[in-house]
Each structure stands twice: as structure tokens, then as C-alpha cells.
Amino acid sequence: MSYLKRKSVTKGSKGSIGKATKMRIVIRSDASLSIGSGHVVRCLTLADGLKEHGASVEFVSRLHPGHTCDLIEAHGFRVHRLPQMNSDFQTDPSPAHAAWLGTNWEVDCAETMTAIQERPGEWNWLVVDHYALDLRWEQQLRCAVSRIMVIDDLADRTHDCDLLVDQNLVRDYKSRYNGKTPGHSRLLLGPEYAILQRAYSDVRKRTHHRQGSIGEILIYFGGVDTENWTGRALSAFLNLNRSDIVLHVVVGCSDAQEQELRSRVTGEKNVFIYSNLPSLASLMSRADLAIGATGTTTWERLCLGLPTIVVALDDNQIAAAEELSRRGLIRWLGHKEKVDEDTIHHALNDLIAGGLNGEWSKDCREIVDGQGMNRVTLAMREISESTRVAR
Numbered sequence: 001m002s003y004l005k006r007k008s009v010t011k012g013s014k015g016s017i018g019k020a021t022k023m024r025i026v027i028r029s030d031a032s033l034s035i036g037s038g039h040v041v042r043c044l045t046l047a048d049g050l051k052e053h054g055a056s057v058e059f060v061s062r063l064h065p066g067h068t069c070d071l072i073e074a075h076g077f078r079v080h081r082l083p084q085m086n087s088d089f090q091t092d093p094s095p096a097h098a099a100w101l102g103t104n105w106e107v108d109c110a111e112t113m114t115a116i117q118e119r120p121g122e123w124n125w126l127v128v129d130h131y132a133l134d135l136r137w138e139q140q141l142r143c144a145v146s147r148i149m150v151i152d153d154l155a156d157r158t159h160d161c162d163l164l165v166d167q168n169l170v171r172d173y174k175s176r177y178n179g180k181t182p183g184h185s186r187l188l189l190g191p192e193y194a195i196l197q198r199a200y201s202d203v204r205k206r207t208h209h210r211q212g213s214i215g216e217i218l219i220y221f222g223g224v225d226t227e228n229w230t231g232r233a234l235s236a237f238l239n240l241n242r243s244d245i246v247l248h249v250v251v252g253c254s255d256a257q258e259q260e261l262r263s264r265v266t267g268e269k270n271v272f273i274y275s276n277l278p279s280l281a282s283l284m285s286r287a288d289l290a291i292g293a294t295g296t297t298t299w300e301r302l303c304l305g306l307p308t309i310v311v312a313l314d315d316n317q318i319a320a321a322e323e324l325s326r327r328g329l330i331r332w333l334g335h336k337e338k339v340d341e342d343t344i345h346h347a348l349n350d351l352i353a354g355g356l357n358g359e360w361s362k363d364c365r366e367i368v369d370g371q372g373m374n375r376v377t378l379a380m381r382e383i384s385e386s387t388r389v390a391r
Contacts, residue, residue, distance in 0.1 A: 023055040023384060026116055026145070029129040032064030035100050037223030037252065038296040039129045040068045042151065044075055045197050046127070049373045050380075051076075060115045062102055066224060080115035082108070095157040097131035097316075105133065109140045116144045124384055125149055128161075131316075135160045147383060151195075154316055161185055162383055165376055167194040167299060169327075169367065170319040188379060194299035194372040199281040201303070201370030207285045209305050209365065211358030214351065216246040218287035218306070220280060221313070222295050223252035227336070229311060231257055233291045234264065234271075236344035242352065247271045248283050289351060291344065294321040294330075299372075302329065305365035307356055309347050311339050329364055 027047060031040040040061065047057040059072050062082040069079045085103040092098040092105060101108050116123060126141055129151040138148055138160040149163040155176040164181055165188045166173070173189050181187065217237065221229040230251055237247055247270060251258045258275055265271040274283070280300060284290070290301055290308040294317035301308050310330045312321045318335060325332035333339045333347060 023050070023124040023380070024122060025050060025055055025057045025125040025127060026060060026123050027057065027127040027129070028060045028112055028133070029127075030062050030064060030100070030102075031066060031068040031223075032100070032102075033066035033224055033226055035064070035066075035131075035224075036295070037066075037068050037071075039151075040072065041223065042195050042296050043127065043129050044072060044077075046151075046195050046373060046376065047077055048075065049195075049198070049377050053377060053381075058119070060112050062108075064102055068223075080118070082111050082115070095132060095134050096154075099132070101130070101132035105137045108133070109137050113141065113144055116141075122146060125380060127151065134158060149380065153320075155180065159185075163379060164188070165193050165195070167191055167372060168320050170323045171326075173323075186379060186383060188376060191299055191302065191368045192372060193375055194303070194368050195376060196300055196303060196368070196370055196372060197279050197281065198373070199279045200300055203281040203285045204303055204365075204370050207304050209358050209361035210288045210307060210356050211361065212355045214245060214288045214356060216248065216287045216289075217348075218248045218250070218280075218283050218290040218292075220250040220290070220292045220297060221311075222293055222297065225252060225257070227313070228257050229293070229313065229336070231261060231264075232341045233344050234261060236341050236348055238264075238268070238271075239341075239345055240348060240352070243270050245270065245352070248287065249273045250277060250280060250283065251275045288356065291348075293317065294324070294332075298324070298330075299368050302364045303368040303370045305361040307331070307351075307360045307364065309333060309344065309351070311336055311344075327363070328360065329367065 027043045029039045029043045031037040050057050058078040060080045060082065061067060061069055063084040069081055072079045089103050123145040125147050126145040127149045131154060134157040147162040150159045150161040151165045153166060153168050158180045161181060163186050164177065169191050177187055219230055219233045230249060234249055249261065251261065262273050265273060284301060284304045284306050287306060290306050292308060292310065293313045294310050308330050310321060310332045312318050312335045321332045324330045331347060333343050
């Protein structure tokens, strides 16, 4: 196993950020039944971290079906709500996820500009976490903000940004943005920059690697699970008839199947269902094995050394799944079209029968140390301060 080298974050880093000039930051990100909630949740984690250091953070988010604007406000952040658009708008041919915007990029650009200019004063950063936005949109917003930061996972389009963060581990992760960002842009690439809640680094200190028998399992397929993979994984477990193993099932805040899932486990004393959890850190620390997708939760599981059975629910998850599988960090069952309840059942049965090799959990912990958010916020501050001096 070859491990990634990390840049150290000293104990003084947090304090040095907090002493600097207060930053004003606006974040453009969406959630929907198609997009899921991962992008907004990731940005909320970043926003919480920036707020700890005294920054003022606001969001711009569109009212798609399945939006999370109420969740953002519950975290204490102002949200500029862009209107839900008609479904018959003309979709741009690029980028690949252009339809996720709910309108064309020019309209979204104009509406975002209006939202930003409602609040006078300098915006130090515009943070963009959206697969449907690229260089064209970013160039138009340049005049409204001092700097632009992009959070990406795909490397499938060009950007005009000062800072780009891609926490993914794929085969060519160090080179896949070559020629896709300006020469001055700073790139933070790889899982050492995974933006995780502070709870994960705290819990990590008390969590040891797993090995041997499996006593507790966690199922979580993200905040939006429209195809009910949670239910399939639950069925796969129930068919094992293992009352000696505790199962924790977490459903997203918008999961329409929650009541049906609860009714199915009535009388099952070893199965517990949770919803609207602020963090999965506690449950992950208890579990010996997880079942889930290759989304943003991947880095949380790795941080806590939690072995996982993985199903790729979208084409854009395949590259990361392939590399994580190649390194022995997950047991990847394949793309969802090639996976069913029986596939999950057999994988569970094999791992329970054979037990866990302790090296699996150790290798996971080596990849993500939980300090990614500190590294990202420090980079934002360093760029802000260096630019201010240059001016």
C-alpha cells in the first residue's frame, strides 16, 4: 500500500486564522432530488469551519424540489433563495451536468449577481460547488467578488478560480486539472483536503482499527435515496437472520421511504433506524462495517477506518470507486445497474463469515486524517492576505 503524503497542520494554524481580518464569503451550491444533498452538506461543513474563525458566510441556493435551504438556515446562515425554474428550459450541451442547474448558466449568473449585490461591501470569496457551473459563469461573477474558490470532483470542465479543491482519490488526481485552471490558481488535490466536520477528527482519536468478528453494521446511502438502496441493503441484512449483529440504518431528511423502513423492522430488536442526524461520526465509530455509496461520506468512513461495502450510484462515482477498490480501501460491488439485493447479501455473508482483516481498517485511516477543513480554510486565508499585501 502506498500512502499519500500530507502537509502538516500545526496546532497554531487555527489560531492564526482567527486573528486575521474577518472575511466575507458567499457560497453557491444546490441540493435537489437529482443532485442529492452532498454538495450543500459539504459547503455547510466548510461554512461552519469558517464561522469558527470569525468569517461571515452566506449562501445562494435554488429552490429545486428537495432543496436544503431550511437546513442551511438552521445552521445559522443567511440564504439567498433563487426561484425554482420551469422544467422545459433549454438545457446547455455542456458541461455534462448542465441540467442540474434548472436553467441556463446566463440566467443563473444574473440571479446570483443580483443576490450578491443585495449585500453591499467587499466579498472576499465566492465558493462554487456545482457540477453545472464552469469558466463562463465564473468569469462573469469576477467583478462582484475578490476571489473565487471552486470545489469539484469531476475535472470535466475548465474554471476561472484562485483556489480549487478536489478531495477525491482517483488514479490521475494530481494531473487531471492540467490546463483547466489559470496559471495562478492554487490546487488542493486529494483526500488530505477532505472537508469533514470537526466531529470526525475528534472521534478519530478514540476510534481504533477494526478486525475479526463483525458486531455492528451501518447502512447509509446519502441524504437523498430516491431508488431506495437503503431498503435493498436492509433486506440483504435481514435475510441473513443474524440477530446477534446490530444494524444501524440512517435515512436522509428527505427520504420518502422512512416510514416504510420503520414498519419493516417492527419487532427486530437488533435494528435501529435514525433520521435527521447532525453527524454520522458517533455511529461510524461504533460500527465494524458500513454499506453505502461512493459519495462524500466515503472520506468520513476512511477517516474513522470503517471498512465499507460500496455501490456506485452515479457514473461520476466510478473513478473514485475504482481507485479505492484498487488500493483495497473498499469492497466495491460495482455500478448500481450491476448490483441487486442478492449481491449485497452475498458480500455481507462473506465478510461476516470470514471476519475483518485489521489491515483494511488501518489502511483506510492512513488516507484521511480529518484535518482537511483546516488546510482549506488556511489556504483561503493565506491567499486573501497575500493578495491584500500585493494590492
